[in-house]
Amino acid sequence: MYQQPKERKSSLGAMKNKMFSFLILLCVLILISFIPRTNSLTETTVDAHQKMVPFKGTMFTSYVQSGELPYQTAHLTGSGVTTHLGRTTVVADVSIDFSVDPIMVQGEATYTAANGDTFTTTYTGSFVENPDGTITGDVDHVITGGTGRFEMISGTFSAKVVNDPATLTGRQTFDGQISY
Incomplete structure (x- = not known):
């Protein structure tokens, strides 16, 4: 009966160990590829096939303020057209701090x-009073979740806002990036 030399057996064993190690590494890499990645800004899961796309639009709003100065709240509703949603409605609740300059706001929208699909945001912003009586500001939104086709949405956008306290109406123009 033929016997392999001892050196050959040990080199075969080393090769088997290397092959086994390679297979383990390959399995680990495959498993890692299935772990969801997160967007650190919003802590929501981002599918590897999603890409960021522009989000733009204009909304016309009306609002009702309540509370005593310098801290008030407002309930805002509006409609307009935005990319990826088409005809869009918005409902937002706002906390307003008039005790500081510029005026500070924060809330959820x-x-x-x-078709009824939604997404939600949290936002913060600042406003200034203008000589003509309007209030203008910049508001930064972070998307926190969604439903329907927006179930996995993430992204951020800014709104340029012009409000008219005399008529309790406003206009918001959006510009940002979303992924869904």
Whole structure:
């Protein structure tokens, strides 16, 4: 009976160990590829096939303020057209701090597409009073969740806002990036 030399057996064993190690590494890499990645800004899961796309639009709003100065709240509703939603409605609740200059706001908003799919945001912003009586500001939104086709949405956008306290109406123009 033929016997392999001892050196050959040990080199075969080393090769088997290397092959086994390679297979383990390959399995680990495959498993890692299935772990969801997160967007650190919003802590929501981002599918590897999603890409950021522009989000733009204009909303016309009306609001009702309540509370005693210098701290008030407002309930805002509006409609307009935005990319990826088409005809859009918005409902937002706002906390307003008039004790500082510029005026500070923060709140939550829900945007609804014509088919009922929604996404929600939290936001903060600042406003200044203008000589003509309007209040203008910049508001930064972080998307926190969604429903329907926006179930996995993430992204951020800014709103340029012009409000008219005399008529309790406003206009918001959006510009940002979303992924869904």
